[in-house]
Amino acid sequence: MAGFGGGGGMGGSKKKGKKEKKSKAVVLKPKAQWDRYVALKKSSVFRAAVRVVKEGTDAGEWYEIGKIKSEGDESTELALMLQRRLIAEHAKRLYPLQFRAKDQVEWGFTAEAAPEQGDWTLGNKSAAVDAPAGIEKKIGFEGKPDAGTGFYCHFKDGRLVDRYDEGKSLSK
Numbered sequence: 001m002a003g004f005g006g007g008g009g010m011g012g013s014k015k016k017g018k019k020e021k022k023s024k025a026v027v028l029k030p031k032a033q034w035d036r037y038v039a040l041k042k043s044s045v046f047r048a049a050v051r052v053v054k055e056g057t058d059a060g061e062w063y064e065i066g067k068i069k070s071e072g073d074e075s076t077e078l079a080l081m082l083q084r085r086l087i088a089e090h091a092k093r094l095y096p097l098q099f100r101a102k103d104q105v106e107w108g109f110t111a112e113a114a115p116e117q118g119d120w121t122l123g124n125k126s127a128a129v130d131a132p133a134g135i136e137k138k139i140g141f142e143g144k145p146d147a148g149t150g151f152y153c154h155f156k157d158g159r160l161v162d163r164y165d166e167g168k169s170l171s172k
Contacts, residue, residue: 028083028085028086028136030089030090030143033136033141034140034142034143034152035140036136036137036139037068037069037141037142038142039140040071040140043069043071043073044073045069046068046076046079046109046111047067047068047110047115048064048066048067048068048080048083049062049063049115050062050063050065050087050088050091050099050105050108051108052099052103052105053104053106059106060098061117063091063094063095064115065091066152067141068080068083068139068141069139070139070140071139075138075139076109077109077123077127078128078131078135078139079139080107080108080123081107081125081128082131082136083139083141084107084123084128086141086143087107087143088105088107090146090151091105093146093149094143094146106122106123108120108121109121109123147160
């Protein structure tokens with residue numbers, strides 16, 4: 001059987017008898033975290049941003065990527081740091097020239113509605129080290145809409161709208 005899934009025995013075979021190490025890290029899915037963000041109606045909204053850090057220079061400019069929520073507003077930094085992979089992937093999607101695959105980045109959050117460069121609180125990676133079990137169900141992330149890919153897009157009356165700027169149409 002040639003083609004996809006043919007099982008021709010070429011490469012990719014796994015040796016039997018070796019135990020694979022399982023990672024303790026919880027893999028968060030974009031759609032699930034978006035649904036949880038929407039479900040956390042009573043929680044406060046915190047804006048999430050990313051910036052590139054280069055050795056020997058000042059840190060770069062903050063780029064707002066989306067919003068995060070945590071149940072009862074108790075775990076904002078933890079929500080940011082657990083969802084950093086989703087946030088970084090969305091940053092590359094929104095700003096492909098500013099974020100490259102091998103760039104070192106920092107994550108930040110703020111409660112400010114219109115944040116300036118100095119308004120961001122830097123997230124600490126160690127906050128996510130001993131995350132309590134089930135925390136992924138108490139946090140959520142909604143990215144800025146990307147009309148090109150359809151990620152995090154909302155529609156109203158058949159038109160693409162930006163919920164960051166209520167009523168603003170993204171499609172013409």
